[in-house]
Amino acid sequence: MQQTQTKSSRTEIRVALAGNPNSGKTTIFNNLTGFRQRVANYPGVTVEIQEGDFDHDGTRFRVIDLPGTYSLSPYSAEEMVARNHILEQRPDVVVDVIDASNIERNLYLATQFMELGVNLVLALNMADMARTRGIEFDLEKLSELLGVRIVPTVGHRKEGMKELLEAVREAATEPQKLRRVAVNYGVDIEEQLEKLLRLLARKDDLCRRYGARWLAVKLLERDREVLKKVKDQQISDTAAEASARIESLYGDSAEIILADRRYGFISGACQEAVRTTVEARHTMSDRIDDVLTSGAMGLPILLAMMYGVFYLTFRLGNLPMRWIESFFELLGGWVGSLWQPESESLLKSLLQDGVIGGVGSVLAFLPYILLLFLGITILEDTGYMARAAFIMDNLMHRIGLHGKSFIPLLIGFGCSVPGIMATRILENRRDRLTTILILPLMSCGARLTIYTLIIPAFFPSAWQVPVLWMIYLTGIILAVLAAKLLRRTLLKGSSMPFVMELPPYRLPMARSVLLHLWDRGWLFLRTAGTLILAVSILLWALSSFPVKKEYERDYQAERAQAERTYSRGLAEVAASLDLQPAGAALLGNILQGAAPQAAGTVAGRDARAVEGFVRMLSEVERARRHLGMKGLDRPASAAMNAELAALMAGMGEEQRNYYAASVFYLDRVRAPCNKRMAEIDKMMGAEKLGYSLTGRLGRALATVLRPLGFDWRISTALIGAFAAKEAFVAQLGVLYSVEEAEVGAETLRVKLQRDYSGLVAVCIMLFCLIGTPCMATMAMTRRESGAWSWVLLQWVGLTATAYLLTLAVYQTGLLLGLGG
Numbered sequence: 001m002q003q004t005q006t007k008s009s010r011t012e013i014r015v016a017l018a019g020n021p022n023s024g025k026t027t028i029f030n031n032l033t034g035f036r037q038r039v040a041n042y043p044g045v046t047v048e049i050q051e052g053d054f055d056h057d058g059t060r061f062r063v064i065d066l067p068g069t070y071s072l073s074p075y076s077a078e079e080m081v082a083r084n085h086i087l088e089q090r091p092d093v094v095v096d097v098i099d100a101s102n103i104e105r106n107l108y109l110a111t112q113f114m115e116l117g118v119n120l121v122l123a124l125n126m127a128d129m130a131r132t133r134g135i136e137f138d139l140e141k142l143s144e145l146l147g148v149r150i151v152p153t154v155g156h157r158k159e160g161m162k163e164l165l166e167a168v169r170e171a172a173t174e175p176q177k178l179r180r181v182a183v184n185y186g187v188d189i190e191e192q193l194e195k196l197l198r199l200l201a202r203k204d205d206l207c208r209r210y211g212a213r214w215l216a217v218k219l220l221e222r223d224r225e226v227l228k229k230v231k232d233q234q235i236s237d238t239a240a241e242a243s244a245r246i247e248s249l250y251g252d253s254a255e256i257i258l259a260d261r262r263y264g265f266i267s268g269a270c271q272e273a274v275r276t277t278v279e280a281r282h283t284m285s286d287r288i289d290d291v292l293t294s295g296a297m298g299l300p301i302l303l304a305m306m307y308g309v310f311y312l313t314f315r316l317g318n319l320p321m322r323w324i325e326s327f328f329e330l331l332g333g334w335v336g337s338l339w340q341p342e343s344e345s346l347l348k349s350l351l352q353d354g355v356i357g358g359v360g361s362v363l364a365f366l367p368y369i370l371l372l373f374l375g376i377t378i379l380e381d382t383g384y385m386a387r388a389a390f391i392m393d394n395l396m397h398r399i400g401l402h403g404k405s406f407i408p409l410l411i412g413f414g415c416s417v418p419g420i421m422a423t424r425i426l427e428n429r430r431d432r433l434t435t436i437l438i439l440p441l442m443s444c445g446a447r448l449t450i451y452t453l454i455i456p457a458f459f460p461s462a463w464q465v466p467v468l469w470m471i472y473l474t475g476i477i478l479a480v481l482a483a484k485l486l487r488r489t490l491l492k493g494s495s496m497p498f499v500m501e502l503p504p505y506r507l508p509m510a511r512s513v514l515l516h517l518w519d520r521g522w523l524f525l526r527t528a529g530t531l532i533l534a535v536s537i538l539l540w541a542l543s544s545f546p547v548k549k550e551y552e553r554d555y556q557a558e559r560a561q562a563e564r565t566y567s568r569g570l571a572e573v574a575a576s577l578d579l580q581p582a583g584a585a586l587l588g589n590i591l592q593g594a595a596p597q598a599a600g601t602v603a604g605r606d607a608r609a610v611e612g613f614v615r616m617l618s619e620v621e622r623a624r625r626h627l628g629m630k631g632l633d634r635p636a637s638a639a640m641n642a643e644l645a646a647l648m649a650g651m652g653e654e655q656r657n658y659y660a661a662s663v664f665y666l667d668r669v670r671a672p673c674n675k676r677m678a679e680i681d682k683m684m685g686a687e688k689l690g691y692s693l694t695g696r697l698g699r700a701l702a703t704v705l706r707p708l709g710f711d712w713r714i715s716t717a718l719i720g721a722f723a724a725k726e727a728f729v730a731q732l733g734v735l736y737s738v739e740e741a742e743v744g745a746e747t748l749r750v751k752l753q754r755d756y757s758g759l760v761a762v763c764i765m766l767f768c769l770i771g772t773p774c775m776a777t778m779a780m781t782r783r784e785s786g787a788w789s790w791v792l793l794q795w796v797g798l799t800a801t802a803y804l805l806t807l808a809v810y811q812t813g814l815l816l817g818l819g820g
Contacts, residue, residue, distance in 0.1 A: 012060040013172045016086055018113070019097030020106050021068035022386070024125040026050075027155035028097055028164075029065040030515075049081065056165050064091065070105075072112045073221075073255075086118060087210060092172040094118045095164070100130035100137070100152070103274060107266045108259075110146070111183055117211040119171040120148045123164055127152040129506075135274065142273035147181030156509050182213065183265045185258060188249055192220060192242035199235045206230065220246070221255040288505055289387065298391040305384070306472070309375030311465045313368055313448075318456070320367040328360030346544070354540030357733045359533050363525075368452050369445050370521055373414060377516040381508035385410060399480050400487030402431045409435065409479065412442030413472075414520065416777040419444075420784050430491045434483050436781055437794050440773040441479040443472050445520075446725035450768050453729050457749035458761040475769050478801070490793075535727040539694065539720055548691040555684045562676040569669030576661045577609045586610055591665075616658035620666065708767065708803070709760040709810045722772050757819035763810045771802025 019025035033052025050065040066085060067078035086094060094113050098106040103124075113120050124137065143150045149167040153160030170177070184190065196216040200207055206215060206229060218226040219239035227236055243254040250257050292301055332352050339348045379385055388410065393403030404426055412419030419439050426432045443451070451471060455464050487493075570591070574584035583606030590610065651659060689695040698716030705715050713732065720731035729748070736751050752761075773781075773795055782791045813819070 012062060013093060013168060014089075014091045015061055015063045015168055016066055016089075016091040016094045017063055017097065018066045018082055018086075018094055018109065019068060019123075019125075020070055020099060020109060023068070023097045023099040023106060024153075024155040025068060025097040026065060028095075028123060028125065028153065028161070029063060031155060031158050031161050032061070032063055032165075049085075056162075057169075059169055061165065061168070064089075069109070071109060072116075073223075086113075086116060092119060093121055093168045095121045095123055095168060097123045097125050097153075097155075100124045100127045101133055101135065103130075103135075104263070104266050104270055107146075107269075108262060110148070111262045111265060114147070114181060115183065115211075115214045115217055117180065117214065119175045121164070121167045121171050122146070122148050122150045123160070124150055124152045125155050127160075128154045128157075138273040138275075142269060143178070145181070145269040145273060147179050149178065156506070183262055185261045189220070189246060189254075189257070189261070192245060193217065195238060195242060196220065196235065199232075199238055200230075203230065203232070203235075217258065221258060292384070293387050293390055298387075302388055302391055303473075305379060307465070307469050309372065309379070310468050310472070312375060313371040315465075317367040317371050317452070321364050321452070324360075324364040324366065328356055328364065332356045332360070349544060350537070350540060353543075354537050355533065357536075357540075357736075359536055360733070366521065366525070368448055370517055372445060372448060373517060373520040374513065376410075376414065377513050378508050381506065381513060383505045395480070399483045400491075401434060401483055402426055402428065405431060405435045409439060409442055412439045412444060415444050415446070415523075416440050416442070416773065417780045420777070420780045423784060428493075430487070430493045433785060433790065434486050434491050436784055437486060437790065437797075438479040438482045440777055440794070440798060441475045441482065441770065443475050443769060444725065446774070447768055449726050449729050450721075451765055453732075453749060454752065454761045454765055457753045458756075458758045471765055471769060474766070478770065482797075482801075535720055535731075539716075539727070539731050542697070543689055543692050543694040545692060548688050551684065551687055553683065553687075555680055558680050559677065562673055562680065565676075566669060566673040569665070569673070573613075573661050573665045573669065576657070576664070577613055579606050579609060582606065583610055587613065590614060591670075612654065612658050613661055616655065617662040617665065620659065620662045707810070708806045709757075709763050710767075713755075714760075714764060718767070718772065721768065722774060725768065725774055728768065759810065759813040759818045762813075763806045766809060767802045767806045769802075770805065771799040773798060 017025055017029050029050065029052065033054055049067065051063070052065075053060065053062040055061070064085065066082040069076070069079045069082050071079060072083040072086075073079060085091070096110045096113055098110065110120065110122060124139070127137075130137070137152075139150050139152065149171055151160055151164045151167045153164060185193070193213070193216045196219055197212055200212050200215055203215075210229075215226060215230070219230065219235065220242055222239065222243055227239075230236065246254040246257055252260075291297055335351050335356065336348060339345050376385075379388075385407070389403055389406040392406040396403045396405055405423075408419045408423045408426075410419075416439055419442065420436050423432045423435045423439075426435060451468055455467050459467050567588075570588055571584065574587055577583075577587075579587060586606070587610050690699065694716050695712065697719065698712035701715040701719065702710060702712040705718075710718070713736075717728045717731040720727035732752070733748055736748060778791050778795060781794055782788055785791070
């Protein structure tokens with residue numbers, strides 16, 4: 001009866017979810033909490049923890065997902081967070097997620113929880129994988145031996161979740177149902193522990209809070225945090241003597257001997273409750289690893305994998321990118337149509353040029369971003385990324401880095417910010433700082449927007465994937481050289497030994513992949529909707545103010561002259577058609593779109609001539625598009641006109657006359673007029689921008705960057721890229737929109753191809769790859785390194801390297817005659 005009352009009175013159970021890395025802990029956390037999750041930094045450290053709550057059968061569960069850790073020894077930030085949370089927050093239940101296929105290693109953490117005396121439940125996860133490996137469990141026997149509740153689960157299938165919650169509720173409300181089991185360390189060690197326990201009896205408050213036996217074990221291990229808590233010289237001296245005694249008996253430190261005894265306890269329990277039926281057989285993962293991690297094949301396969309990801313990113317992303325570009329092009333045209341064509345409204349310019357021109361230029365790259373992360377997520381979920389770190393271990397050690405450094409560097413291909421945060425897995429500060437300083441050399445997803453703008457504009461289809469691959473490879477090579485330099489100068493010292501578990505290969509779950517894509521896509525959209533929008537509006541304002549009211553040339557007079565030239569040409573067309581003044585006026589109105597339905601005002605031969613000419617003009621334009629002429633506002637070549645004439649063969653005299661008049665109008669009247677108007681608009685726009693803050697700043701910077709082949713536009717866009725790399729594209733979009741508002745529907749790629757050479761394109765990508773880390777990267781470097789001096793070193797070092805390498809490439813290219 002008493003148990004029932006206790007059970008019903010409990011309204012909330014606080015659960016700490018712990019486990020080794022790659023045990024499936026986070027999958028179980030997601031299964032239990034769904035999207036009801038929060039992320040927060042643990043007080044005093046930079047490790048993030050996740051928290052979620054939910055209701056189940058009338059009970060409120062609050063679950064904390066602790067960092068993955070192999071033990072509770074306080075040697076890393078993750079271990080400190082896991083241990084301190086359990087010690088200080090005292091959750092009602094600790095759920096230790098165990099990889100059933102690697103049970104002996106995973107149970108080591110469980111023995112430490114047992115020593116803490118917490119209410120413990122073991123989630124024997126990946127039970128299906130253990131069965132395929134021929135591992136069978138007597139769970140009732142194992143539970144009895146360990147003195148904990150054990151629930152088999154299959155996280156990726158959501159199997160065992162209800163049973164796990166019931167075990168948690170039972171552990172919280174009826175902890176006395178199972179006996180407490182302690183590891184027996186043997187006569188010699190237990191004797192030393194007993195001495196410490198007698199002295200600890202006077203520390204009543206500490207013993208109640210942490211447990212006397214756990215304190216004694218930690219004192220024997222010379223745990224610095226526990227020594228600080230005890231603050232008793234006699235106890236500290238006794239612990240030092242006991243540790244020295246054990247070391248003299250066994251020839252190793254007390255910490256190592258205690259760990260060995262725990263593994264012995266685990267081995268004994270597994271000997272009785274775990275049976276392996278296929279001991280001599282290699283698993284499928286082993287056979288795959290024989291190929292993928294071999295010395296001869298490992299690195300080539302890794303490079304091929306990354307090449308394949310880039311190939312699919314380009315091949316599949318091109319079409320949806322064009323759709324998004326067309327959408328924003330139509331949206332900009334529609335917004336512009338809300339004002340009169342000659343209107344110079346600031347609101348129109350802000351919406352068209354600042355918001356749509358800037359943000360739209362960036363959002364067009366969303367398909368590329370999603371496809372890149374799709375490839376990386378699949379490789380990560382299959383277990384291949386851990387092999388990638390293993391493959392790179394030898395190379396990492398050669399440049400003085402820990403093998404684990406490959407993981408944050410790999411994350412840096414997505415974004416430098418989480419990559420820098422991921423350096424927390426490195427215990428050695430020199431390893432962490434070196435990795436942080438070189439991480440911006442990994443081409444992040446933001447830089448991908450720059451590459452995917454430039455590469456298709458300047459390189460044929462067959463070269464696009466190789467060029468992108470070489471850009472990424474260049475960043476990796478430079479990172480290797482920079483790391484080697486740092487470890488031989490500022491950050492001398494040996495790296496920690498490499499220990500990393502290779503999880504078994506798994507088929508990626510669709511839900512997990514989609515959640516990763518949603519997170520990355522939403523982050524990109526949120527950045528575009530906030531930071532990029534703000535940067536685009538700021539850059540638009542800098543490009544629009546101060547407003548220039550007096551120009552160096554009389555552009556209105558030049559436009560009027562161009563219009564008069566057009567009118568004279570149109571009069572020649574009307575004369576060739578033998579039109580009367582009323583017919584000529586109708587033709588002019590139709591061609592200028594002023595009165596296309598005014599045919600009723602002209603009758604007889606003039607009406608037929610105007611109608612025939614307009615129909616022929618439409619046919620010629622359609623034929624030119626069919627023959628591949630993209631710009632209808634420029635004269636056709638002699639060869640194209642000859643081909644058109646052949647297509648029009650067999651026409652009567654009247655039709656031939658209409659055809660000749662149409663070609664004359666297109667090539668000798670409209671094309672020269674539109675070209676002249678575009679030149680006038682461009683000169684006026686350039687003068688307007690040169691007067692603006694953007695022009696002044698860009699031109700000042702261009703004097704420094706001109707030896708690299710960069711003009712004021714590129715220089716100005718690089719300023720925007722300092723806020724966020726994606727803003728480089730947005731800034732160019734804004735600059736071209738403002739400068740060439742009347743040119744037409746050319747995409748940004750076409751405009752760049754028109755104004756710059758392939759050599760300049762390569763230099764842009766090289767400079768953006770190496771130089772000027774963005775503001776978010778600098779802020780995270782400051783947070784993780786703890787000093788602005790490292791931020792300054794990173795920014796100055798990378799930017800100076802970018803300048804010198806780009807200068808060398810550009811000037812060498814000019815000497816080789818590759819274009820300026």
